[in-house]
Amino acid sequence: MRSRLITFIISLALWLLLSFSLDWPHLLVGVSVALFVALSMGDMFTDSPHKWFSLRRYWWFIVFVAVFTWECLKANIDVAIRVLHPKLPINPGIVKIKTTLKSETGKTFLANFITLTPGTLSVDIGDEDNCLYVHWIDVKTQDPDAAYKIIALRFERILKEVFE
Amino acid sequence: MNDIIALIFIVVGIAFDLFGSIGLVRMPDVYNRLQASTKCVTLGTCGILFGVFVKFGFSAAGVKALLCILFLLLTAPVSAHALARGAHKSGVKLWEKSVCDKYLEDEAGNKQ
Structure with missing residues (x-):
């Protein structure tokens, strides 16, 4: 109801x-x-x-929007540099990262967030053990846990406050 | 003053749209093209719409522009996600200089 x-x-x-x-x-x-x-x-x-009735979540959502805007700007400048660079400095690949978020909405927002942040694009959500497949334009590590620390850790704390 | 700020937002937005289009041409494979096009075109279009909002303020047109930003931010990553997943499922290969493809490895592992 x-x-x-x-x-x-x-x-x-x-x-x-x-x-x-x-x-x-x-x-x-x-x-x-x-x-x-x-x-x-x-x-x-x-x-x-x-x-929907706890005010704390709305406060964290505002924090989320602020962080999101900043990361989105950084992502765009990063991609613009790569696109305009004469040598096309890319080193792409699909890596797997683990996530600790449980709720569907949280995972959806994490996937969207990953797509709009520097150099990463979520390709699929794995069926088992909460993993995401992410296309990374500049692969730094192939290990799921290390990649998770670089890509997702910053935002997961905020998303947990909002959605879990 | 408002007009100048609005114009700055619109010009920056158009510039990012242009970068996104250049990326669409220059990048080597589907996934990298999606990277360039989703990020730059999302922010570029949001910039243009935000410029419209600054110009018109809280009027019918301005609020519609704000709502468009909201819908764009919600739908653009989802469509990129769908395109990338669809391309991968239908067997589009990654660029030959790509480093790794865990997704393909895991899918092959699941089939066995």
């Missing part, structure tokens, strides 16, 4: 931001469509609704 309520609020808020007007026709359409969405697939949206 709470999962449906969250879905309803989020979809209504998104609709109101998109239409950006608060008159009756817009509200009526928004409420009815959001109600339909919430009733038909609200229980798919989140499997642990209690997490």
Whole structure:
């Protein structure tokens, strides 16, 4: 039930931001469509609704966004240098890294984060023992644990606070 | 003043879009091309949209630009992920100078 309520609020808020007007026709359409969405697939949206009610997670999410923006900028400058460099300094390969995140949302965000940070692109999430396959443009180590320390450790602490 | 800041964001965004496109041409294989195109084009397009937001502020157009940034950040890595995984599953080889391919090794190991 709470999962449906969250879905309803989020979809209504998104609709109101998109239409950006608060008159009756817009509200009526928004409420009815959001109600339909919430009733038909609200229980798919989140499997642990209690997490949405702790303020601490939102604070860590803001930290996450700040770190994310900074890393994203670094990633872009790094790739731009590699692209424009006459010798094309790349040393690519697919490595395997382990992750300690348990929740699906956390793993999804970690994979997205890896894709947008310097030189790495997640290719697949392994079935067993929580590993990610990552295409690395400049392979420094092939050992899963060492690679994990370089690629994922910085963000996992923050993601754990937000999603676990 | 607002106009100048908006213009700076838009110009930087276009520059990163250009780098991404150059990377798309210069890189040797699918995965490296995805690296260049997802990173640079995501930030470049976000830069352009943020410039639009700075120009229009909290109005209908500005808020739509902000929402576009949100959706872009959520969907671009997922599509890159899907493309990379699909390419690998359908047998696209890595560049011949690539160092290692643990994914292929593990998949071969699973099949046996």
